[in-house]
Amino acid sequence: MTDSAAGAEQLTVRVWRGAEEGSFATYHVPARANQTVLDVVTEIQRHQAPDLAYRFACRVGVCGSCAMTVNGVPRWTCRTHVSRVATGGALTVEPLRNLPRIRDLACDMAPFFDKWKAAGGRFEGGATRADLPAKVNPASAKRRAADAGIECINCGVCYAACDVVAWDAEYLGPAALLRAWTLVNDERHEGRRATLDKAMGRGGCGSCHTLGSCMSHCPVGLSPTEGIAGLKRMSLAAMFLGGSG
């Protein structure tokens, strides 16, 4: 990596050290051209704090494991260039909000995935390997609705951005409900009605206040807000018009 023109410039990086209890440690890292926040965290871990715990895998925005809170905003650190977010050469890096902190920048994703399952997010196919692949019309309204949310990689950014998750421990969260929305629109999913019931149950869509933080922070540009609104509409239609959901 090439040093920037102002090669001697330093970034001042405050990094959360500890678990629920802890404090910020300050590190100074050389500012470089085309430097991501994940690069900065890696540089600190390799050269200054070998015991710094953080999580990453692909480094290119595919796996969704490197999400952290950067200057107060949940982001994929691998796809966040320092030049876009650093204010006066300063960065503050914390673990994602709304999840238990394991150590330093790594948080426990178990509650996130537990809620994903509680929202009926598990696909249940009815076909066997002897059956031909289902013929799904990609232009159908339902398939297009499912396609609109299918690119979620469960990074947890929306979950960390959501204020309802912060104040309501039962709320299933945007990612889980968006997953439910894709499943109730997937004609191959046998448990569509069960998924709709779970997504509309306790802690489900009724708890959403349509704050919109999920869609404004989603790194993929998905809109869980739209999915939740769709689930509400579908549920009302099923209740009053007798639709199958």
Next chain:
Amino acid sequence: MERRLFGLQRLTAMVLAPLVLVHLGLVLVAIRGGLTAGEILARTQGSVGWALFYGLFVVAVAIHAPIGIRNVLREWTGLASRAVDCLALGFGGLLLVVGLRAVWAVVG
């Protein structure tokens, strides 16, 4: 349960929307020549139409409002869910009794 309450709240909102508009319109018309108890009672007493109108209004409110109150209590207080349900149910019952009593008072 949650899903049914969600549906009921939306359904009662749909019922209440036109009722509220008619009620507000009625208030504007009724006060034009001065408002006295005698005038109100002359219009409402023995009126099956107004009895049905405000009876439906009260029933819809008694269903709609407690569902919202329940959500607010659940989110903003640390009360147990059973306590929240009881409070919301009690509030709904109070609205129903007080509201129907008022309707009976002006149309009976």
